[in-house]
Amino acid sequence: MxxxxxxxxxxxxxxxxxxxxxxxxxxxxxxxxxxxxxxxxxxxxxxxxxxxxxxxxxxGQGNRRRLDGGGRRPVLGEAEDVLVDLIYNRRLLKENVTRDWIAAQARQLFRSSRTEEEHEEHPIRFAASDPWITAFMQRN
The missing domain is CATH 1.10.10 (Arc Repressor Mutant, subunit A)
Known part of the structure; x- marks a missing residue:
């Protein structure tokens, strides 16, 4: 072994x-x-x-064991930052932020962030599933 x-x-x-x-x-x-x-x-x-x-x-910092930058990149990339800003703005207005609302906004941002050429060259299905929302909330 x-x-x-x-x-x-x-x-x-x-x-x-x-x-x-x-x-x-x-x-x-x-x-x-x-x-x-x-x-x-x-x-x-x-x-x-x-x-x-x-x-x-x-x-790097002394007590860590691994370097930053490993792992899979977020599917939305920079659009995740926009989504976080939308959530903060909505919370400042004292409006509810539900998981369904986050999923709908994420799908809309994903569609608007990609051009037709990118979609044809690299088709990616993005569903904003419940596990994705959970991981997004933990990341942010």
């Missing part, structure tokens, strides 16, 4: 990057032998990947 993936904090990745830059001579694979003596169980490929992403890792 293969070993499970072990997540590593950015502070430890930062420590390895600093060692590679100073004592490792900029060669990430040299770090495997050095840190294996310190009981780190990380492959040379892991060090190479950290070295490749070093700018993002050095800019």
């Amino acid at each position: 293969p070993a499970r993936r072990k997540s590593v904090e950015l502070s430890i990745k930062r420590q390895a990057i600093e060692w590679i830059a100073s004592e490792g001579g900029g060669v990430p694979s040299r770090a495997e032998a050095h840190f294996r003596a310190s009981d780190w169980r990380i492959s040379a490929g892991g060090f190479r990947q950290w070295w490749h992403n070093r700018d993002q890792i050095l800019a």
